[in-house]
Amino acid sequence: MAEYDFDAVVVGAGAVGLACGYALAQRGLSVVVLEQEAAIGQGVSSRNSEVVHGGLYYPTGSLRARLCVVGRRQLYAFLETHHVDFDRCGKLVVAADAAGAAQLERIYDQAMVNGVEGMQRLTRAEALALEPELACEAALLSAESGVFDSHGYMLALRGEIEAAGGAVALSTPFEAAEPLAEGGFAVRTGGADPAELTCRYLVTAPGLSAQGVAAHVAGFPAETIPAGHYGKGMYFRLVGKAPFARLVYPPPIPGALGTHYRRDLGGQGIFGPNLSYVDHPDYTVDPDAAGEFYGYIRKFWPGLPDGALVPDYAGIRPKIHGPGEPQPDFRIDGPEAHGIRGLVALFGIESPGLTSSLALGDEVAGRLGL
Template identity: 70%
Template sequence: KLVVATDEAEVERIEAIFVQATANGVEGLEHLTGAQARALEPGLNAHAAILSPESGVFDSHGYMLALEGEIGETGGSVVVSTPFERAEPLPGGGFTITAGGEGGASLTTRLLVTAPGLAAQAVAARIDGYPADRIPPGHFGKGIYFRLTGKAPFERLIYPPPIPGALGTHYRKDLGGQAVFGPDLVYVETEDYSVDAAKAAEFEGYIRRFWPGLPDGTLTPDYAGIRPKLHGPGEPQPDFQLHGRDVHGLDGLVALFGIESPGLTSSLAIGEAVSEMLAHD
C-alpha cells in the first residue's frame, strides 16, 4: 500500500498516519519521496508517500468460509434466516433468546455476544434490562464504488489522506485484477444500496488528484455499502465500542457497536478482546 500526499499540505496528514501505525505495531513502514513513489507507480501524482509493504487485499469470502468451517469442526453451527427478536436474562445467569423466522425458535445460552452491525442499537434495545441510555446513537454511512473499464493502473493499493469520518476514495486492484475506486461517504436514513451513476464525474475529479491520467468515461457503477457509524456529520470519529458488564450491568453479555471498516480485517483481534472480557465477567 502507498499512502500518498498529493501536495505539501497533505504531508502532515500522512505523517500522522505513520506515527499512529508505528504505535500500533505495523511493520515495515517507509517514508518515500515523490520521486521514489513514482518510481514504484509511474502514473501516480505524489509529493510524498508512505509505503506499507505488509498491506494487501483481503479475501473476505474465503475468510468467512474458513471461519464457518472451524465453527463446524468444533460442534457449532452458523444459522441464517433466524432474526433476533429478544433476549431475557435468567435469574441464575445466562439468557433465553427468542428468534423469529420460519417456525421461530427459543434457546438458552450461558453467554451472549451481539455484533449485528447496522442493527446493533435495535438489538441492544431488545435485550431486557439493557439500559437505554447506554446504547450509543447509530448512523448509516453509505459509500459507493466505481470500477474502471480497462487495465488497472497501479499494482499497489493507493490511499490518499482520509476524509473526515472515513477512509475516503482510494484505489485497489481486486482479486480478479480489476481496478476499483471508493468509497465516498454520505449519511442516509435507510438501507439504500443503489449506486448513482451521475456521481462518476465527482469521482473522476477526486481520483485525478492522485491519478491524473484517468481517461474520461471509464468509470462504471459497481456497488454500495453502508457502515454502522457512531458519529454523525461533522462529529469526531470514535473507536469501536465493546460493552461488557461494566457498561450495561448484565453478566455474560458483550454488545458490539460501530464495527465498521476495518472491523472485518481486525475481527480476530476483536474476537480475542470479547473472549477476554467474558472470561473475566
C-alpha cells in the same frame, strides 16, 4: 449448575460475528451463530473494500489501533492456513502538495506508535519508481496492507465453528433475550421456525442492527445504547487495465479513510468508497456521482480516461457518530457498561473491523472471562 442448550449464542453471521463464534468455539464452548439472512455475510461484510489494513491511522491506545495491528497479523496467518486467497500488495498513502506531505509525517508517526511494521517514507521519485502512473509529491508505503477474499474468509470461519460442534443458523432472526435468574439467557428467534433456546453467554455483533438488537435484550439500559447512523459509500469500477499494483490512498478525511484505489483479486481496478449519511440502508449507486470520483481520482492518477468509470456497488457502514462529529472508538460493551452478566454487545464496528475481526473475537472472549 444450570443446563443450557448452548454455552454461547452470537447474533450476526458477518465477519465479526463469525470471528466471535470462532474464538468461543476455540475455547471449547458450544456455539450457535444466529443470522437473519439466508446466507452468511450479507450486510457490511459483503459490501466493503476487502482491504487488510496496516493500522496506520488510529489514535494511540484505542481499540481500533490495537485490534487492527493484532488482527491483521492473525488474519494473514488464518488466510494462509485455510488457503483463502489474498494479495499482500502494499499500500501507498500519497500527498498531492506540501500540506499533504506534512499530514503524511503525522500518519507515519502514528503508525510507529501503533507498532505497524514495514512502513517507509518515499520521495516523489521513489513512489513513481514503484507506480509510474501516480501523481504525488511524497508518499508512505505500508508493506503489510493488502486485499483478500472476505467471503472465503467467512466460509472458513463458519467451517471452523461447525468443525468444533457449533452451528450457524441461517434465516433465524434474533427476536429477544431475557436474562435468567440463575444466570445466562433465554433467547427467542423468529423466522419460519420460531424457537427459544438458552445459553450461558450472549454476544451481539449484528452490524447495522446493533442498536435494535440491544434494545430487545430485557434490562439493557437504553441510555447506554449509542445512536446509530448509516454511512453510505459508493464504488466505481474501472473499465480497462488496472493502473497500479498497490493500494493507493489519499490522506484520510474526517470520519473515513477517503476514496481510494484497489486492484481486486481478479485484477480489476476499483475506486471508493465516498461517504454520505443516509436515513436508511440504500445500496443504489448514482451514476451522476462519477463526476465527483473523476475529480478526486485525477489528483493522484491524472491519466484516468474519460468514460472509464462504471457504477459498481454500495455499502453501508454502521456509524455511531453523525456528520461533523469526531469518529469514536469501537464499542465493546460488557457488564461494566450495561450491568448484565454474560453479555457483550458490539456497536460501531466499521473499518477496520474486517481486518480486526479475529482480534475482536479474542477481545470479546476476554470480556467474558474466557
